[in-house]
Amino acid sequence: xxxxxxxxxxxxxxxxxxxxxxxxxxxxxxxxxxxxxxxxxxxxxxxxxxxxxxxxxxxxxxxxxxxxxxxxxxxxxxxxxxxxxxxxxxxxxxxxxxxxxxxxxxxxxxxxxxxxxxxxxxxxxxxxxxxxxxxxxxxxxxxxxxxxxxxxxxxxxxxxxxxxxxxxxxxxxxxxxxxxxxxxxxxxxxxxxxxxxxxxxxxxxxxxxxxxxxxxxxxxxxxxxxxxxxxxxxxxxxxxxxxxxxxxxxxxxxxxxxx
Numbered sequence: 001x002x003x004x005x006x007x008x009x010x011x012x013x014x015x016x017x018x019x020x021x022x023x024x025x026x027x028x029x030x031x032x033x034x035x036x037x038x039x040x041x042x043x044x045x046x047x048x049x050x051x052x053x054x055x056x057x058x059x060x061x062x063x064x065x066x067x068x069x070x071x072x073x074x075x076x077x078x079x080x081x082x083x084x085x086x087x088x089x090x091x092x093x094x095x096x097x098x099x100x101x102x103x104x105x106x107x108x109x110x111x112x113x114x115x116x117x118x119x120x121x122x123x124x125x126x127x128x129x130x131x132x133x134x135x136x137x138x139x140x141x142x143x144x145x146x147x148x149x150x151x152x153x154x155x156x157x158x159x160x161x162x163x164x165x166x167x168x169x170x171x172x173x174x175x176x177x178x179x180x181x182x183x184x185x186x187x188x189x190x191x192x193x194x195x196x197x198x199x200x201x202x203x204x205x206x207x208x209x210x211x212x213x214x215x216x217x218x219x220x221x222x223x224x225x226x227x228x229x230x231x232x233x234x235x236x237x238x239x240x241x242x243x244x245x246x247x248x249x250x251x252x253x254x255x256x257x258x259x
Contacts, residue, residue, distance in 0.1 A: 032063065033214040033232050033254070034144065034179070046136055048147040048166055050158040051081040051118055052094035053234050056227040057242065058153050058183060060101065061218035061252040062146060067102040068219070069166070074140050075103055075224045077163060078129065083118040097228035100223055109136070120157055130166025134173050137186045144179045145170070151185035153248065170259050180257035183248075184213075190247055195221075197203065197247035205253065216252045224249045 034043055045066055049055055055063060066073045077094060080087030091110050098108050111132070113114060116124055136142060147166045152159025163182065170180050190197050198217065205213045218224060227236055228243050243249055 003096045033216060034071065042072060043072050043143040044074065044141050045132075045144040045146065046074045046076060046140065046142045048076045048078070048133060048145065048162055048183045050078050050148075050152075050156065050162045052077060052090040053081070053097070053228065053231045054159070055094070055101065055103075056097050056224065057239070057246070058148075058233060059146070059252060060221075060224040060227060060249065061216045062183070062254065063091045063101045063103065064218060064220050064223060065216045065252075071144075072107070073085060073103055074136070074142070075109070076133070076136055077108070078113075078124070078132070079116050079118045079158070080110060080112045080117060081118045082112070084233075087112065087118075089233050090231070093231045093233060097227040100227040100230060111256075118158065122158065124158060124161035124165070126161060126164045126168050130168035133166055133169035137169065137173055137175060137178065142178060144181070146181045146183070149182040149185050149255065153183065153185050153191075167257065167259070170257065180259075181214075181254040182257050184253040184255050186247065192245045193247060194245050195247070195250040198251055201247075201251055201253045208255070214254050216253075216254065218250050221250055 006037075026248060034045075035041075047059060047063065049059070054077070063073065075098060081090040090200070094110060095105055095108060113128070116122075122254060133145070137145075145166060148159045148163045150160060150163050152163060166180065170178065186197070190200055193200075198215075201215045205215050225243055230240065
């Protein structure tokens with residue numbers, strides 16, 4: 001068992017080393033993510049999440065990729081995560097985590113809507129979510145939206161509702177030139193194989209048509225740990241293990257949403 005773990009670690013380190021050595025933080029691609037082979041234009045990107053800490057547990061590679069390349073990243077969090085009565089505390093923790101991830105605090109919006117309360121048994125209205133997203137698209141002149149796919153990484157119902165709300169917003173929006181991308185959920189083995197999943201993601205991405213899937217490598221994995229550590233109310237032992245072993249700490253595979 002120990003030798004198996006050592007081999008996985010060495011393979012993972014080799015993957016990261018090769019990506020850094022060849023200056024490859026985005027693959028497979030003829031052009032970088034959001035550049036379309038042209039001179040890179042800074043875009044207004046909206047990341048839509050369900051709860052404080054989603055950004056640090058699932059989206060650090062995408063966030064760091066975008067902020068390090070000068071895109072204007074806006075973060076919309078649909079709830080305060082008040083399931084344990086710690087909503088106000090979790091809001092502050094999200095701001096602290098966003099500071100670590102270099103997201104401007106004035107670009108962070110956290111809702112506390114009575115019909116969008118955190119909980120596995122809470123049903124969120126897709127039309128309400130869609131209206132909120134459409135308002136953000138209009139007020140922020142959004143070019144690109146990123147959110148969960150229809151499984152939501154963990155299967156959490158709030159994550160899945162956010163996905164459906166985003167899709168409804170895209171369908172109903174008067175702005176039809178918006179790019180939309182969803183974070184691909186993986187099976188439980190890949191989910192917890194850490195940076196070793198870089199190789200598997202590369203292989204899977206080549207199965208899609210060019211430009212439909214991008215794998216974004218986390219060039220600053222230590223920031224994932226620092227960001228999640230800001231969520232002290234959630235920073236229990238199993239989440240520490242999650243950040244260490246989750247493939248979402250090391251890369252995000254984004255798939256284009258075609259309406």
